[in-house]
Amino acid sequence: MIGAIEAGGTKFCCALASDRNTILASASFPTTSPTETLSRVRSFFQEAQLKHGTLQSLGLACFGPVGLDSNSHDFGHILNTPKSGWAHYPIVEALRTSLGVPVAFDTDVNGAALGEFHCGAGRGHSSLVYITVGTGIGGGAIIDGKILHGLIHPEMGHMQVPRHPDDNYRGHCPSHGDCLEGLACGPALGDRWNMAAETLTGDHPAWDIQADYLSSMCINLTAVLSPETIILGGGVMQYPGLLDKTRTRFLERFNNYLPLHERLGSLDSYIQSPELSNQAGTVGALLLAESARPESVSR
Amino acid sequence: MIGAIEAGGTKFCCALASDRNTILASASFPTTSPTETLSRVRSFFQEAQLKHGTLQSLGLACFGPVGLDSNSHDFGHILNTPKSGWAHYPIVEALRTSLGVPVAFDTDVNGAALGEFHCGAGRGHSSLVYITVGTGIGGGAIIDGKILHGLIHPEMGHMQVPRHPDDNYRGHCPSHGDCLEGLACGPALGDRWNMAAETLTGDHPAWDIQADYLSSMCINLTAVLSPETIILGGGVMQYPGLLDKTRTRFLERFNNYLPLHERLGSLDSYIQSPELSNQAGTVGALLLAESARPESVSR
Numbered sequence: 118m119i120g121a122i123e124a125g126g127t128k129f130c131c132a133l134a135s136d137r138n139t140i141l142a143s144a145s146f147p148t149t150s151p152t153e154t155l156s157r158v159r160s161f162f163q164e165a166q167l168k169h170g171t172l173q174s175l176g177l178a179c180f181g182p183v184g185l186d187s188n189s190h191d192f193g194h195i196l197n198t199p200k201s202g203w204a205h206y207p208i209v210e211a212l213r214t215s216l217g218v219p220v221a222f223d224t225d226v227n228g229a230a231l232g233e234f235h236c237g238a239g240r241g242h243s244s245l246v247y248i249t250v251g252t253g254i255g256g257g258a259i260i261d262g263k264i265l266h267g268l269i270h271p272e273m274g275h276m277q278v279p280r281h282p283d284d285n286y287r288g289h290c291p292s293h294g295d296c297l298e299g300l301a302c303g304p305a306l307g308d309r310w311n312m313a314a315e316t317l318t319g320d321h322p323a324w325d326i327q328a329d330y331l332s333s334m335c336i337n338l339t340a341v342l343s344p345e346t347i348i349l350g351g352g353v354m355q356y357p358g359l360l361d362k363t364r365t366r367f368l369e370r371f372n373n374y375l376p377l378h379e380r381l382g383s384l385d386s387y388i389q390s391p392e393l394s395n396q397a398g399t400v401g402a403l404l405l406a407e408s409a410r411p412e413s414v415s416r
Numbered sequence: 417m418i419g420a421i422e423a424g425g426t427k428f429c430c431a432l433a434s435d436r437n438t439i440l441a442s443a444s445f446p447t448t449s450p451t452e453t454l455s456r457v458r459s460f461f462q463e464a465q466l467k468h469g470t471l472q473s474l475g476l477a478c479f480g481p482v483g484l485d486s487n488s489h490d491f492g493h494i495l496n497t498p499k500s501g502w503a504h505y506p507i508v509e510a511l512r513t514s515l516g517v518p519v520a521f522d523t524d525v526n527g528a529a530l531g532e533f534h535c536g537a538g539r540g541h542s543s544l545v546y547i548t549v550g551t552g553i554g555g556g557a558i559i560d561g562k563i564l565h566g567l568i569h570p571e572m573g574h575m576q577v578p579r580h581p582d583d584n585y586r587g588h589c590p591s592h593g594d595c596l597e598g599l600a601c602g603p604a605l606g607d608r609w610n611m612a613a614e615t616l617t618g619d620h621p622a623w624d625i626q627a628d629y630l631s632s633m634c635i636n637l638t639a640v641l642s643p644e645t646i647i648l649g650g651g652v653m654q655y656p657g658l659l660d661k662t663r664t665r666f667l668e669r670f671n672n673y674l675p676l677h678e679r680l681g682s683l684d685s686y687i688q689s690p691e692l693s694n695q696a697g698t699v700g701a702l703l704l705a706e707s708a709r710p711e712s713v714s715r
Contacts, residue, residue, distance in 0.1 A: 267642030
């Protein structure tokens with residue numbers, strides 16, 4: 118058995134599986150304090166193992182920023198999150214001790230990117246960017262089949278984008294105010310118009326502004342990373358028409374600067390929805406778990 | 417002998433060398449029509465070979481966009497450049513035919529990135545971004561020791577950045593108006609203030625605005641690519657104090673979101689000048705030429 122945890126700032130999703138495609142038990146619960154949350158993780162895996170068999174390894178796709186450099190003192194720690202109680206929490210060590218298995222770990226969005234790459238909309242590509250637009254905005258990249266880490270790891274939501282001319286909203290990011298996340302995450306969408314994002318109708322100007330920011334993001338990803346495909350997931354992207362609006366605005370603004378159409382036939386495969394929907398992170402965590410199995414480590 | 421051409425939109429720089437460190441002859445001339453320019457390239461290499469020995473291979477670091485995908489019909493072509501006569505020009509085939517040697521080729525900025533990575537400020541790193549701020553703005557990335565290509569290749573100058581609040585300049589990019597290149601390339605700097613960029617004094621507000629745009633660029637590179645170092649080259653970066661202003665503004669705006677200081681000690685090594693100055697492209701082209709030598713191809 119292998120285990121997966123998609124640890125988000127809002128909820129933890131846990132799964133026990135016999136392989137990446139076969140989840141035998143799963144559960145999710147809100148992210149509260151580290152002690153309480155990890156105690157629920159432990160209970161889930163204890164129960165699931167009794168029923169399905171012994172865990173060999175765990176994959177963790179975790180909200181960030183996180184320490185991924187195994188040579189650094191903060192490897193396996195959550196770094197400076199505003200999430201109460203979690204800053205500098207050594208989550209990898211806590212899980213290894215609690216569950217007694219090797220833990221492979223990466224950011225939540227890198228996990229989702231890995232899931233979509235091997236089992237979802239990224240199949241057949243050699244590079245992709247996965248973006249989630251939800252409570253926050255985060256992104257992960259796969260290049261030549263490998264997760265991009267670099268010095269620390271990408272924090273794509275915190276890129277800077279031009280303001281829409283009709284938008285005076287101050288921005289929602291506690292660190293940067295009006296970075297991309299500050300202007301276009303779910304809470305910003307509601308806060309800007311003083312209403313719940315879910316209640317914004319299809320003809321509300323909110324969606325043109327939202328598509329404008331997401332098209333800037335896609336331009337910046339194209340300009341900097343030149344991925345083969347950009348996969349836009351997360352709760353906000355489920356709004357009907359937003360993906361198409363984003364594609365249209367991207368085309369207008371990038372002005373055919375690179376021959377994307379010639380390469381791809383259609384922009385629909387360049388900027389697309391995830392195939393695994395909200396399972397991408399869990400599938401990615403299972404792929405991480407496969408890499409941490411004792412036999413694959415000793416190979 | 418190996419040969420290098422750094423083919424820029426303004427000038428062509430040619431070099432004949434016995435290895436990446438030993439240039440025996442070099443010349444540069446303005447980029448005019450393809451026919452005239454390539455005829456001067458041919459003359460240079462004919463003369464240099466008579467004196468120093470026979471060319472085995474050529475490396476070409478070329479202004480773009482260019483076709484880098486060897487499976488595509490436009491491989492080795494310059495794509496939709498506004499540079500008169502050069503759009504869709506099959507430069508690789510023209511050089512191979514003219515000089516009778518294998519040609520390895522990449523973008524000018526990828527060449528410079530490769531040069532700095534192996535022989536300059538990027539030594540000892542596993543990833544970097546190289547940016548040139550001059551007539552245009554371009555950038556190349558090395559990730560895990562390899563040039564980043566992706567679907568086509570990065571076009572970092574065409575990312576979108578927020579406007580400085582005091583800047584109403586319409587932007588200089590023929591395709592996008594006020595993308596990064598449109599707002600912060602050398603010609604934009606002069607055009608905005610109606611004076612030659614070289615005559616702007618150190619206390620002119622131009623430099624705060626310029627540093628603002630370059631700091632947005634560095635934030636976006638950090639957010640998307642997480643490189644180990646960002647190397648800022650090109651004519652505009654030689655302005656005294658601009659690099660420091662850019663670092664300071666980057667720090668203020670990124671607000672210590674990632675523990676760069678902890679990882680690096682100082683931001684001076686994160687955002688830095690090239691070591692090869694204006695030779696980075698030529699050194700990169702020599703490295704490309706080494707990879708195209710007949711014996712290295714047959715290995």
